[in-house]
Amino acid sequence: MKRVLLSIVAVLIGVGGVSAQEVKNVIYLIGDGMGLSSVSMMMVESGYETTIFDEADNVALQKTYSADNRITDSAASGTALATGYKTNNTYLGCTPDGKAVESLMDVAKRAGKATGVVVTTYLQHATPAAFYAHTQSRHNYEIITQQLVNSQIDVAIGGGMEYFRKVYGEEVREHVGGAGFTLAEEFSSVEQANGDSRLLALLADWEVGSNSGSYLADATREALRLLECRGGEEGFVLMVEGSLIDGMGHANDAKAQQAEMQGFMEAIEVAVAYAKEHDDTLVVVTSDHETGGLSIVSADANFNLSEQGVEYRWTTQGHSGVMIPIYLYGTGNEKINGIVENTDIAKRLMELID
Ligand SMILES: [Zn+2]
Known part of the structure; x- marks a missing residue:
């Protein structure tokens, strides 16, 4: 009887147009x-073909x-983005008064999920580091290294040896092995890993x-494979960072930023394809801030004339304060x-997986 009632409720929810599908993977x-100007630049460069952002x-x-x-x-x-708390610049995983706070990965682990970072x-x-470390200086790299080893992250792929x-x-191999990590120093070792142990x-x-x-698309694909093994029925949370888009903004180098954006977009494509095949998966794409104050302007001061080409102009070698887009795909995208505040994303994701 209970089961019949439950299915009636499920049908009613379905009819109401509200997705009853739970978010298992993020x-x-x-x-x-x-x-937004980096995204717009890729749209201009592609001749306004449909991009993954569209x-x-x-x-x-x-x-x-x-x-x-x-x-x-x-x-x-x-x-x-990781914890749902605003903090001071240079602080990681703690509040302005230095109190350590939980990240989305900690909440995921409590819910029985596997966790991964790919950069x-x-x-x-x-x-x-914001997803696993707690320190008042992002430059405490040796402390952060130890916090990664002692974290509960299942799959970590990137540099930093x-x-x-x-x-x-x-x-290194012995120490990380003691924490349950298999160490991979070549991408082929990542491809050979079977998910039986944690992978660094x-x-x-x-x-x-x-x-x-x-690289980023390939590493994302491997991380999804391993996290699927490790998370099983409970699912997983994977964070993928297109890390160097920022550096090319600091360098005010549009061509180099396009290459980093291209690599990042291919990783998004892997994630969105995964979500299409697994209807319990939510994909969230965003950024931490804009870098370089990039603007897209007409090459001709008189833009009333027909197209004379566009120029990419930078206004700072630092970060800017413009709002940042969030793109959502799959289950729970609504x-x-x-x-929203940048903190709202982590808060909402935590609610969805808890
Ligand atoms: Zn930066």
């Missing part, structure tokens, strides 16, 4: 330094300011590198709406 993609089921906007600055850095914004920079960099050597000397892939001494082609 793929959270963060383009570090990716502003395919979003829903979009929203977020305000990025930190607790102590209208212009955020990647530590404070990473903390907001193009080193794994100790601000954005990934040099900091591991600084902490563990020649015995340190593919470079520092960052994996700019203009790394299909749960983040309108203009």
